[in-house]
Amino acid sequence: MDYIKQLEELVKEDVLVEVNENIREIREELAKKSTNDLKEELEYMKQIKQYFDEVLADIENNTISQEEALDIIEGLEDMRAENQEV
Numbered sequence: 001m002d003y004i005k006q007l008e009e010l011v012k013e014d015v016l017v018e019v020n021e022n023i024r025e026i027r028e029e030l031a032k033k034s035t036n037d038l039k040e041e042l043e044y045m046k047q048i049k050q051y052f053d054e055v056l057a058d059i060e061n062n063t064i065s066q067e068e069a070l071d072i073i074e075g076l077e078d079m080r081a082e083n084q085e086v
Contacts, residue, residue, distance in 0.1 A: 007059065010073065
């Protein structure tokens with residue numbers, strides 16, 4: 001299985017879509033009421049976006065291994081499972 005291709009699709013079609021949506025929602029909330037918690041949450045989401053943008057750049061530059069891609073996919077699956085338990 002090509003984990004790099006799977007990771008690329010997952011990041012482009014799922015992860016970044018959700019992250020960008022979260023950023024947009026946080027910005028809307030900040031426009032209504034600015035709090036430190038919202039500002040921190042926005043910064044955190046921006047860092048997540050930057051990380052996955054870098055993952056896509058690594059894929060484009062062929063600097064990510066199948067093993068690294070699998071590790072990231074497994075981490076994403078773990079996070080999704082944790083979120084569904086809550």
